[in-house]
Amino acid sequence: MPRTRRVAAALLAITQTAGGFLAPRPKCSTALRAATQEPVAEITAEPCNVVLTTTNCDFDSLAAACALASLWGRDPEFSLVPTHVVMPRGAVPVVQRFLAYHKHVLPVRGFKTIDGSDIEALGVVDASSAARLGRSKRWLSLAQSLHVYDHHVGGEGEESESLGLHATEVVVEPVGSTTTLIVERLRDADVTPSVPEATLYVLGIRADTGGLAYETTTARDADALAWLLRKGASQAAIAEFGVERISGDQRKILATALRTVESRLYRGVGVATVAVRSKGYVPGLAAVVEELLELTAADVLIMACEHQNGLDLIGRARPGAATVDLRTVMSKFGGGGHARAAAAAVPENDRKAMGAPRNVLDVAREYVLGQIPAEPTAAAIMTSAVVTLKDDATIADARRLLNAHSLKATAVVDASA
Template sequence: MQVILSHEHADFDALASLLGAHKLFPDALPVLPRSLNRNLRDFLVLYGGQLPFRDAASLPREPVERAIFVDSQTAQFVRGMRPETPVCIIDHHARERELPAHYRYEGEPLAATTSLLVERLARCEPALALEALEATLLLLGIYEDSGRLSYVGTTARDLRAAAWLLEQGARLELVDEFLRHPLSPAQSRLFDRLRAKAEALQVHDQPIVLACASADAGEPIEEISALAQPLLDLWQPAGLLILVDLGGHLQLVARSRSDRVDVGGLAERLGGGGHRRAAAAVARHGDLAGFRAALLAALPDFVQPPIRVADLMRPDPETLSPELSIAEAETRMRALGHAGYPVVEAGRLLGLITRDDVDRAIRHDRHKQPLREAMRPGPVSVHPEDPLRRLRATMLTSGWGQIPVVDASGALVGIVTRSDLLRLWNQEDGP
């Protein structure tokens, strides 16, 4: 007997990966984890009878010849497994540890494990047939783990896998139904409590929100992780830490919106795990105050300062005098080749002039007018120590594609352009 297993508190990527692996290895039985997220349970109530999943208790009393772990590098052993049972791991997370000799790791850093399996399905010869329900479940796995193909870790391969599933008949209205599930009454009450008690922290100048609360005594709370996205949407921090006292234990749910905040490392320090953008930890002993203190003590080790204007700006930019004629400015611009120039008088920034501004003035026969008549006036600038979010906001409100950088005295020290921002998209830490 062969089995396919995944992690507890299974999400749609785990469930879809069980199905995808079974389609590739039809002799292997896809075994449901003991604990499933609520939206998965709802999905299986409606559609589970049409899918090949098995409960662990219903497995034959046979030895397990091979186990396939999907979307996880560990799993609860099932009946028939032994410590030496060969294991194949198919996962989109980086390998977490050195593996025993009888383990084999097959993983790549895509947004979802389902994407890896769908790529294999699409390459099968002869072509594998998918039912519309199967294609929909596989698409749910990709969409949930990629934030509907919007998270930073989403790749072109994830999009191609999703497109192939749509070609196989995946139903987007069903995907939307199960990804947009409302909070339960208990979750809503806990959400209100977390929102009321949230603290706004600055750690290495990164905005972090820490929300701690206790659940109502005797009231089970499922899927605290479901509260993370609404809280992220509310505050838009670089990192979000949710810490809840559930009576018998404490649970940490951590999310990051920046590669400069590593919640996976933080959770691992506290006995949990995950990856840089999403992680969790459980403490069976201790109290909320003690765990909060340990969390705050460890947090600075996993937060890097944000990229600042000084890291991006071009120092000592070329400037133009406001008394220069528009014709002279055109000549200078052609020689220097830049798209925009600060206009400076006696060391004071007066505004900005661009090639478009000069070309427009020349088309209206304003060659002899001084530059101050065509420039964009105003004290639009940023400081070297400003974070990039301030720079982006300044570009959006002003409409300027080149923003002068001034020091505390108002003296011009640099310039930042849209091109400088775009270069960051090719780096690990995008703007």
């Protein structure tokens, strides 16, 4: 018999054999299993620890989460089970690009691969409010312990959403990056990160400190950054991923925003607002807002973006708008962030109560305007009564007059007037 016929005959014999691995599988049902005596497979629990990033994960959030997972992996209190990093709702584009190259060496797992009842220790980084955890906040009540690491001093969102109310451990310190807090603990524990890990941690610190340029940056951030560079962080990768590129979708939104942005000068501060709409969720809108702020003369800019999944508010402010605290503004909508950079995913109830996105934006703008004090007048700054010097006075007369009134200058008037 030719070889091809022998193979065909063998395959046919296998398929006709009861229980053969090529035999068509019957549809699963309790009655059929009982009739065929087929054992029912039991679902095996997989105990684990989980570290959550924020929704729309940025480099600081991802880096801090991976650093905490590494720390727990070497801590006897946590190392009996594996620790996974979970992003509740995606990441900004530049983080997605980084993960495309390095996800295989990081402890990142998909949200749907975790059974909440298996979680022993739950870590939350770069957030102190449940509102920033999206769908993963259901795990808060399932975990045996909750550990919060954040650098947003002052809290975020509504007090009822505060993670500190239920946390086993809360570490919130005034540094420029959450990654810094955990890198310090890795250094103190003498844990040497791998090159990809060190590179990610550098990107995390750089992202939230603006390359050590933001006013919230501290010496601790610089020390942590220097330690990571000594541990071999890749400068080539830092150069590649340290600058966020604007995607095609982001560019379209930027073009629309430039045409529709509304600006208002209030008490010497330029406040701009813009409402845009996209067909689907567009990650990385913070980069669009930052670019828009640079292209306008505004001191404060708030964008409202409506999409099929909801409504996002993103705000940015220049250092010149010293009294404006966008973190406080966004906390009114369940969000948070920094004084100069903050965001919120507006809850559905608030959206229904306020109506159109433009209405939500107007409410946010009023919160901003309420933080801007009245401009000082000349009367508030200058002294009175006005001391003058006649133009025929001698230098000695001028010196005596200025010293008598503790002045450095005074007006000179016409003696004949």
